Amino acid sequence: MPDANxxxxxxPEPSRTRPGWLGPAIRLSLxxxxxxxxxxxxxxxxxxxxxARYQKTNDAYTAGDVTPLSARVxxxxxxxxxxxxxxxxxxxxxxxxxxxxxxxxxxxxxANLAAAQANLADLASQKDVQRALIRQAEATIxxxxxxxxxxxxxxxxxxxxxxxxxxxxEQQVEVATANQAKTNADLQLNEAQLDQQxxxxxxxxxxxxxxxxxxxxxxxxxxLARDNLSYTRIVSPADGxxxxxxxxxxxxxxxxxxxxxxxxxxxxxxxxxxxxTQMTNVRLHxxxxxxxxxxxxxxxxGEVDSWSPGSGSVFALLPPDNATGNFxxxxxxxxxxxVLDPHPALxxxxxxxxxxxxxxxxxxxxxxxxxxxSTQKTRSHRWP
Numbered sequence: 001m002p003d004a005n006x007x008x009x010x011x012p013e014p015s016r017t018r019p020g021w022l023g024p025a026i027r028l029s030l031x032x033x034x035x036x037x038x039x040x041x042x043x044x045x046x047x048x049x050x051x052a053r054y055q056k057t058n059d060a061y062t063a064g065d066v067t068p069l070s071a072r073v074x075x076x077x078x079x080x081x082x083x084x085x086x087x088x089x090x091x092x093x094x095x096x097x098x099x100x101x102x103x104x105x106x107x108x109x110x111a112n113l114a115a116a117q118a119n120l121a122d123l124a125s126q127k128d129v130q131r132a133l134i135r136q137a138e139a140t141i142x143x144x145x146x147x148x149x150x151x152x153x154x155x156x157x158x159x160x161x162x163x164x165x166x167x168x169x170e171q172q173v174e175v176a177t178a179n180q181a182k183t184n185a186d187l188q189l190n191e192a193q194l195d196q197q198x199x200x201x202x203x204x205x206x207x208x209x210x211x212x213x214x215x216x217x218x219x220x221x222x223x224l225a226r227d228n229l230s231y232t233r234i235v236s237p238a239d240g241x242x243x244x245x246x247x248x249x250x251x252x253x254x255x256x257x258x259x260x261x262x263x264x265x266x267x268x269x270x271x272x273x274x275x276x277t278q279m280t281n282v283r284l285h286x287x288x289x290x291x292x293x294x295x296x297x298x299x300x301x302g303e304v305d306s307w308s309p310g311s312g313s314v315f316a317l318l319p320p321d322n323a324t325g326n327f328x329x330x331x332x333x334x335x336x337x338x339v340l341d342p343h344p345a346l347x348x349x350x351x352x353x354x355x356x357x358x359x360x361x362x363x364x365x366x367x368x369x370x371x372x373x374s375t376q377k378t379r380s381h382r383w384p
Contacts, residue, residue: 053363055282059333060272062292064352067238067262069094071253072231075101084244088236088262095247095259097232102225109225113218120211123204130201137194144190148183240264241351266347269340270302272358273312273333281362282307288338293355295345302340304360336360 079096082088236242243261247253270290274282282304290300311332313320338358340346 053281053361054359055274055278055362056357056359057272057274057278058355058357059274060270060290060356060358062268062350062352062354062356063271064268065264066243066352067264068258069234069237069260069262071095071097071234071255071257071259073097073102073228074254075232075252077247077249077251077253077259080245080247080249082242082245082260084242086242087240088242089239090236092236093233094236094242094262095234097234097253099229099232102229102232106222106225106229109218109222113215113222116211116215116218120208120215123208123211127201127204127208130197130204134194134197134201137190137197141187141190141194144183144187148187152183234259236262238262238264263352265351268346268350268352269305270338270356270358272336272338272356272360274336274360276311276332276334279307279334279336282336282360283362287361289359289361290338290340291357292350293357295349298345298349300340300343300345300350302338305337305339307337308335 075097077095078098079093081093081095088094240263243263245260247257247259253259270288272288284304284306286304288302288304290302292298292300308315311334313332336358338360343350
Protein backbone atom coordinates (compact mmCIF):
# COMPACT_ATOMS: atom_id res chain seq x y z
CA MET A 1 0.00 0.00 0.00
CA PRO A 2 1.40 3.43 -0.68
CA ASP A 3 2.65 5.46 2.20
CA ALA A 4 0.42 8.27 3.48
CA ASN A 5 3.23 10.81 3.09
CA UNK A 6 3.77 9.88 -0.54
CA UNK A 7 0.07 10.29 -1.19
CA UNK A 8 0.15 13.75 0.33
CA UNK A 9 2.84 14.86 -2.14
CA UNK A 10 0.52 14.32 -5.06
CA UNK A 11 -2.42 16.23 -3.60
CA PRO A 12 -3.31 19.36 -5.67
CA GLU A 13 -2.44 22.74 -4.07
CA PRO A 14 -5.25 25.14 -3.22
CA SER A 15 -6.19 27.47 -6.06
CA ARG A 16 -4.67 31.08 -5.87
CA THR A 17 -6.48 32.70 -8.76
CA ARG A 18 -6.82 36.58 -8.96
CA PRO A 19 -9.81 38.43 -10.25
CA GLY A 20 -9.63 38.96 -14.04
CA TRP A 21 -10.12 42.70 -13.84
CA LEU A 22 -7.16 43.38 -11.50
CA GLY A 23 -4.36 43.21 -14.11
CA PRO A 24 -5.87 45.67 -16.59
CA ALA A 25 -6.76 48.02 -13.75
CA ILE A 26 -3.17 48.10 -12.53
CA ARG A 27 -1.85 48.71 -16.02
CA LEU A 28 -4.38 51.48 -16.58
CA SER A 29 -3.42 53.09 -13.29
CA LEU A 30 0.25 52.99 -14.23
CA UNK A 31 -0.52 54.57 -17.60
CA UNK A 32 -2.54 57.34 -15.93
CA UNK A 33 0.17 58.04 -13.37
CA UNK A 34 2.86 58.05 -16.06
CA UNK A 35 0.80 60.39 -18.23
CA UNK A 36 0.20 62.73 -15.31
CA UNK A 37 3.92 62.78 -14.50
CA UNK A 38 4.77 63.52 -18.13
CA UNK A 39 2.18 66.29 -18.23
CA UNK A 40 3.38 67.80 -14.97
CA UNK A 41 7.05 67.64 -15.89
CA UNK A 42 6.38 69.10 -19.34
CA UNK A 43 4.40 71.95 -17.83
CA UNK A 44 7.01 72.86 -15.24
CA UNK A 45 10.20 71.92 -17.06
CA UNK A 46 10.94 75.43 -18.32
CA UNK A 47 10.40 76.99 -14.90
CA UNK A 48 12.66 74.40 -13.30
CA UNK A 49 15.34 74.95 -15.90
CA UNK A 50 15.01 78.76 -15.73
CA UNK A 51 15.36 78.73 -11.97
CA ALA A 52 18.48 76.58 -12.01
CA ARG A 53 21.68 78.24 -10.84
CA TYR A 54 23.85 77.10 -13.74
CA GLN A 55 22.42 77.96 -17.14
CA LYS A 56 24.07 75.99 -19.90
CA THR A 57 23.84 76.02 -23.69
CA ASN A 58 25.77 74.54 -26.56
CA ASP A 59 24.30 77.04 -29.02
CA ALA A 60 27.30 79.34 -28.68
CA TYR A 61 30.30 80.35 -30.72
CA THR A 62 33.34 82.58 -30.55
CA ALA A 63 33.16 85.94 -32.31
CA GLY A 64 35.53 88.74 -33.24
CA ASP A 65 35.88 91.89 -35.32
CA VAL A 66 36.32 90.53 -38.84
CA THR A 67 37.29 93.55 -40.95
CA PRO A 68 36.87 93.15 -44.73
CA LEU A 69 39.34 95.30 -46.67
CA SER A 70 38.05 96.69 -49.96
CA ALA A 71 39.59 98.73 -52.75
CA ARG A 72 38.85 102.46 -52.61
CA VAL A 73 40.17 103.06 -56.14
CA UNK A 74 40.02 100.97 -59.28
CA UNK A 75 42.99 99.59 -61.15
CA UNK A 76 45.18 96.57 -61.70
CA UNK A 77 46.69 94.78 -58.72
CA UNK A 78 50.44 95.33 -58.77
CA UNK A 79 51.43 93.51 -55.59
CA UNK A 80 49.90 91.17 -53.01
CA UNK A 81 52.23 91.42 -50.04
CA UNK A 82 50.69 88.74 -47.80
CA UNK A 83 49.82 85.07 -47.96
CA UNK A 84 46.75 83.31 -46.64
CA UNK A 85 46.38 83.34 -42.83
CA UNK A 86 49.51 85.42 -42.34
CA UNK A 87 50.12 87.44 -39.17
CA UNK A 88 50.13 91.17 -39.86
CA UNK A 89 50.63 94.32 -37.84
CA UNK A 90 48.89 97.66 -38.05
CA UNK A 91 50.13 99.58 -41.10
CA UNK A 92 51.56 96.56 -42.94
CA UNK A 93 51.04 96.56 -46.70
CA UNK A 94 48.41 94.05 -47.80
CA UNK A 95 47.69 94.84 -51.47
CA UNK A 96 49.04 97.52 -53.81
CA UNK A 97 47.17 98.74 -56.89
CA UNK A 98 49.16 100.10 -59.85
CA UNK A 99 49.78 103.75 -58.86
CA UNK A 100 51.03 105.12 -62.22
CA UNK A 101 47.69 106.64 -63.29
CA UNK A 102 47.08 108.17 -59.88
CA UNK A 103 50.62 109.54 -59.72
CA UNK A 104 50.01 111.29 -63.06
CA UNK A 105 46.72 112.67 -61.73
CA UNK A 106 48.59 114.01 -58.73
CA UNK A 107 51.11 115.79 -60.94
CA UNK A 108 48.30 117.29 -63.02
CA UNK A 109 46.52 118.48 -59.87
CA UNK A 110 49.73 120.09 -58.63
CA ALA A 111 50.14 121.89 -61.98
CA ASN A 112 46.53 123.10 -61.90
CA LEU A 113 47.02 124.45 -58.40
CA ALA A 114 50.23 126.22 -59.40
CA ALA A 115 48.47 127.83 -62.38
CA ALA A 116 45.55 128.97 -60.22
CA GLN A 117 47.91 130.42 -57.63
CA ALA A 118 49.87 132.23 -60.40
CA ASN A 119 46.67 133.74 -61.76
CA LEU A 120 45.76 134.90 -58.28
CA ALA A 121 49.20 136.45 -57.77
CA ASP A 122 48.97 138.21 -61.17
CA LEU A 123 45.60 139.59 -60.18
CA ALA A 124 47.08 140.89 -56.95
CA SER A 125 49.65 142.79 -59.02
CA GLN A 126 46.89 144.19 -61.22
CA LYS A 127 45.05 145.37 -58.14
CA ASP A 128 48.18 147.12 -56.89
CA VAL A 129 48.50 148.91 -60.24
CA GLN A 130 44.83 149.82 -60.15
CA ARG A 131 45.13 151.24 -56.64
CA ALA A 132 48.07 153.37 -57.86
CA LEU A 133 45.95 154.66 -60.74
CA ILE A 134 43.20 155.53 -58.28
CA ARG A 135 45.63 157.45 -56.12
CA GLN A 136 46.92 159.25 -59.22
CA ALA A 137 43.38 160.16 -60.24
CA GLU A 138 42.66 161.42 -56.75
CA ALA A 139 45.81 163.59 -56.88
CA THR A 140 44.78 164.95 -60.27
CA ILE A 141 41.36 165.83 -58.87
CA UNK A 142 42.98 167.60 -55.93
CA UNK A 143 45.17 169.65 -58.29
CA UNK A 144 42.21 170.44 -60.51
CA UNK A 145 40.18 171.53 -57.52
CA UNK A 146 43.02 173.87 -56.50
CA UNK A 147 43.08 175.37 -59.99
CA UNK A 148 39.33 175.68 -59.88
CA UNK A 149 39.54 177.73 -56.70
CA UNK A 150 42.25 179.94 -58.20
CA UNK A 151 40.33 180.51 -61.44
CA UNK A 152 37.11 181.19 -59.54
CA UNK A 153 38.87 183.86 -57.51
CA UNK A 154 40.47 185.31 -60.62
CA UNK A 155 37.16 185.45 -62.48
CA UNK A 156 35.44 187.13 -59.54
CA UNK A 157 38.31 189.65 -59.21
CA UNK A 158 38.18 190.54 -62.92
CA UNK A 159 34.43 191.03 -62.78
CA UNK A 160 34.77 193.26 -59.72
CA UNK A 161 37.46 195.38 -61.42
CA UNK A 162 35.32 195.67 -64.51
CA UNK A 163 32.33 196.90 -62.51
CA UNK A 164 34.37 199.53 -60.66
CA UNK A 165 36.06 200.55 -63.95
CA UNK A 166 39.24 200.98 -61.99
CA UNK A 167 41.06 198.38 -63.99
CA UNK A 168 40.33 195.31 -66.05
CA UNK A 169 38.73 194.80 -69.36
CA GLU A 170 36.01 192.62 -70.73
CA GLN A 171 38.62 190.50 -72.48
CA GLN A 172 40.28 189.71 -69.17
CA VAL A 173 36.91 188.76 -67.70
CA GLU A 174 36.21 186.47 -70.65
CA VAL A 175 39.61 184.78 -70.27
CA ALA A 176 39.07 184.27 -66.55
CA THR A 177 35.57 182.89 -67.16
CA ALA A 178 36.89 180.52 -69.83
CA ASN A 179 39.61 179.27 -67.49
CA GLN A 180 36.99 178.77 -64.80
CA ALA A 181 34.77 176.73 -67.14
CA LYS A 182 37.73 174.66 -68.36
CA THR A 183 38.76 173.90 -64.81
CA ASN A 184 35.23 172.76 -63.96
CA ALA A 185 35.20 170.52 -67.01
CA ASP A 186 38.62 169.07 -66.14
CA LEU A 187 37.38 168.38 -62.61
CA GLN A 188 34.34 166.53 -63.90
CA LEU A 189 36.54 164.53 -66.28
CA ASN A 190 38.99 163.62 -63.54
CA GLU A 191 36.16 162.59 -61.23
CA ALA A 192 34.72 160.39 -63.98
CA GLN A 193 38.12 158.80 -64.53
CA LEU A 194 38.39 158.17 -60.77
CA ASP A 195 34.99 156.47 -60.78
CA GLN A 196 36.12 154.36 -63.71
CA GLN A 197 39.31 153.29 -61.92
CA UNK A 198 37.32 152.39 -58.82
CA UNK A 199 34.91 150.36 -60.93
CA UNK A 200 37.86 148.50 -62.44
CA UNK A 201 39.16 147.78 -58.93
CA UNK A 202 35.75 146.44 -57.93
CA UNK A 203 35.72 144.15 -60.97
CA UNK A 204 39.18 142.94 -59.98
CA UNK A 205 37.81 142.14 -56.51
CA UNK A 206 35.10 140.02 -58.10
CA UNK A 207 37.68 138.31 -60.27
CA UNK A 208 39.82 137.76 -57.18
CA UNK A 209 36.98 135.88 -55.51
CA UNK A 210 36.64 133.74 -58.61
CA UNK A 211 40.35 132.99 -58.68
CA UNK A 212 40.34 132.19 -54.96
CA UNK A 213 37.52 129.73 -55.61
CA UNK A 214 39.59 128.22 -58.42
CA UNK A 215 42.55 127.90 -56.06
CA UNK A 216 40.36 126.17 -53.47
CA UNK A 217 39.01 123.82 -56.13
CA UNK A 218 42.55 123.06 -57.29
CA UNK A 219 43.60 122.40 -53.69
CA UNK A 220 40.65 120.05 -53.25
CA UNK A 221 41.59 118.24 -56.45
CA UNK A 222 45.15 117.99 -55.20
CA UNK A 223 43.99 116.53 -51.87
CA LEU A 224 41.78 114.08 -53.74
CA ALA A 225 44.65 113.06 -56.01
CA ARG A 226 46.89 112.52 -52.98
CA ASP A 227 44.21 110.47 -51.27
CA ASN A 228 43.64 108.37 -54.39
CA LEU A 229 47.36 107.75 -54.65
CA SER A 230 47.49 106.70 -51.01
CA TYR A 231 44.46 104.44 -51.54
CA THR A 232 46.49 102.37 -53.98
CA ARG A 233 48.20 100.96 -50.87
CA ILE A 234 45.77 98.85 -48.82
CA VAL A 235 47.24 98.40 -45.35
CA SER A 236 46.17 96.49 -42.26
CA PRO A 237 44.05 98.56 -39.85
CA ALA A 238 45.10 96.51 -36.80
CA ASP A 239 47.27 93.66 -35.57
CA GLY A 240 45.86 90.25 -36.37
CA UNK A 241 45.60 87.56 -39.02
CA UNK A 242 44.49 87.82 -42.63
CA UNK A 243 42.05 85.44 -44.24
CA UNK A 244 42.01 84.06 -47.75
CA UNK A 245 43.32 86.33 -50.48
CA UNK A 246 40.57 87.18 -52.93
CA UNK A 247 42.70 88.96 -55.53
CA UNK A 248 45.86 88.13 -57.43
CA UNK A 249 48.54 90.16 -59.19
CA UNK A 250 47.29 91.47 -62.54
CA UNK A 251 43.62 91.29 -61.57
CA UNK A 252 41.51 94.40 -62.19
CA UNK A 253 39.55 95.59 -59.17
CA UNK A 254 36.78 98.15 -58.98
CA UNK A 255 35.91 100.47 -56.14
CA UNK A 256 34.44 98.37 -53.33
CA UNK A 257 35.97 95.07 -54.43
CA UNK A 258 36.89 93.08 -51.31
CA UNK A 259 40.50 91.97 -51.44
CA UNK A 260 40.98 90.26 -48.05
CA UNK A 261 39.72 90.22 -44.46
CA UNK A 262 41.69 90.97 -41.30
CA UNK A 263 40.78 89.45 -37.93
CA UNK A 264 42.15 91.54 -35.05
CA UNK A 265 43.45 89.19 -32.37
CA UNK A 266 43.18 88.43 -29.50
CA UNK A 267 39.96 90.51 -29.26
CA UNK A 268 37.58 87.55 -29.06
CA UNK A 269 34.31 87.09 -27.20
CA UNK A 270 31.50 84.53 -27.11
CA UNK A 271 27.90 84.86 -28.32
CA UNK A 272 25.70 82.35 -26.48
CA UNK A 273 22.12 81.93 -27.70
CA UNK A 274 20.12 81.10 -24.58
CA UNK A 275 16.47 80.12 -24.58
CA UNK A 276 14.19 82.83 -23.30
CA THR A 277 13.19 80.53 -20.43
CA GLN A 278 16.81 80.42 -19.31
CA MET A 279 17.10 84.20 -18.97
CA THR A 280 15.12 84.38 -15.71
CA ASN A 281 18.11 84.96 -13.44
CA VAL A 282 20.75 86.03 -15.95
CA ARG A 283 22.26 89.38 -15.00
CA LEU A 284 25.16 91.57 -16.04
CA HIS A 285 28.66 90.70 -14.81
CA UNK A 286 27.76 87.12 -13.85
CA UNK A 287 30.73 84.74 -14.27
CA UNK A 288 30.71 82.24 -17.10
CA UNK A 289 32.69 79.14 -17.90
CA UNK A 290 33.29 78.08 -21.47
CA UNK A 291 34.42 74.87 -23.14
CA UNK A 292 35.65 75.04 -26.72
CA UNK A 293 34.69 71.99 -28.76
CA UNK A 294 37.93 72.10 -30.72
CA UNK A 295 40.03 71.94 -27.54
CA UNK A 296 38.26 69.73 -24.95
CA UNK A 297 40.89 70.32 -22.27
CA UNK A 298 40.81 74.10 -22.64
CA UNK A 299 38.82 75.98 -20.01
CA UNK A 300 38.01 79.65 -20.49
CA UNK A 301 36.30 82.02 -18.12
CA GLY A 302 34.52 85.32 -18.59
CA GLU A 303 31.47 87.31 -17.57
CA VAL A 304 28.16 88.43 -19.01
CA ASP A 305 28.73 91.74 -20.76
CA SER A 306 25.36 92.38 -22.40
CA TRP A 307 22.60 90.75 -24.37
CA SER A 308 20.64 91.55 -27.47
CA PRO A 309 17.80 94.10 -27.30
CA GLY A 310 15.60 91.50 -28.96
CA SER A 311 15.46 87.81 -29.70
CA GLY A 312 17.07 86.41 -32.80
CA SER A 313 13.78 86.33 -34.70
CA VAL A 314 13.32 90.09 -34.26
CA PHE A 315 16.36 90.80 -36.42
CA ALA A 316 15.65 88.07 -38.96
CA LEU A 317 15.29 89.01 -42.61
CA LEU A 318 11.69 87.82 -42.49
CA PRO A 319 10.47 88.23 -38.90
CA PRO A 320 7.55 85.96 -37.94
CA ASP A 321 4.02 87.37 -37.99
CA ASN A 322 1.71 85.55 -35.58
CA ALA A 323 -1.27 87.85 -36.09
CA THR A 324 -2.97 85.56 -38.61
CA GLY A 325 -3.37 81.84 -39.08
CA ASN A 326 -2.68 79.08 -36.60
CA PHE A 327 -0.16 79.80 -33.86
CA UNK A 328 2.54 77.40 -32.75
CA UNK A 329 4.56 78.63 -29.82
CA UNK A 330 8.30 78.33 -30.33
CA UNK A 331 10.81 79.09 -27.61
CA UNK A 332 12.89 82.08 -28.72
CA UNK A 333 16.60 82.48 -28.18
CA UNK A 334 18.35 85.59 -26.88
CA UNK A 335 22.00 86.25 -27.90
CA UNK A 336 24.14 86.90 -24.80
CA UNK A 337 27.61 88.44 -25.17
CA UNK A 338 30.24 86.98 -22.84
CA VAL A 339 33.59 88.75 -22.65
CA LEU A 340 36.53 86.46 -21.99
CA ASP A 341 39.21 86.83 -19.37
CA PRO A 342 42.78 87.10 -20.72
CA HIS A 343 44.19 83.73 -21.72
CA PRO A 344 47.24 82.72 -23.79
CA ALA A 345 45.02 80.61 -26.04
CA LEU A 346 43.04 83.60 -27.27
CA UNK A 347 44.32 84.48 -30.70
CA UNK A 348 46.69 81.52 -30.88
CA UNK A 349 44.31 78.56 -30.62
CA UNK A 350 40.90 80.11 -30.21
CA UNK A 351 39.68 81.91 -33.31
CA UNK A 352 36.29 83.42 -34.23
CA UNK A 353 33.62 80.97 -35.32
CA UNK A 354 34.44 77.99 -33.06
CA UNK A 355 31.65 76.10 -31.32
CA UNK A 356 31.48 76.67 -27.57
CA UNK A 357 29.58 75.25 -24.62
CA UNK A 358 28.75 78.12 -22.27
CA UNK A 359 27.65 77.94 -18.64
CA UNK A 360 26.55 81.02 -16.64
CA UNK A 361 26.53 80.98 -12.85
CA UNK A 362 23.32 82.89 -12.09
CA UNK A 363 23.68 82.44 -8.34
CA UNK A 364 26.37 85.11 -8.01
CA UNK A 365 24.11 88.18 -8.02
CA UNK A 366 21.54 89.44 -5.58
CA UNK A 367 17.92 88.70 -6.49
CA UNK A 368 17.12 92.01 -8.14
CA UNK A 369 16.06 93.10 -11.61
CA UNK A 370 18.92 93.92 -14.00
CA UNK A 371 19.76 97.55 -14.63
CA UNK A 372 21.55 98.09 -17.97
CA UNK A 373 24.89 99.81 -17.54
CA SER A 374 24.97 99.35 -13.74
CA THR A 375 27.38 97.24 -11.72
CA GLN A 376 25.52 94.76 -9.55
CA LYS A 377 26.63 93.33 -6.23
CA THR A 378 28.28 89.95 -6.69
CA ARG A 379 28.93 87.02 -4.38
CA SER A 380 31.64 84.41 -4.53
CA HIS A 381 30.97 81.49 -6.83
CA ARG A 382 32.17 77.93 -7.03
CA TRP A 383 31.80 75.78 -10.10
CA PRO A 384 30.38 72.31 -9.52
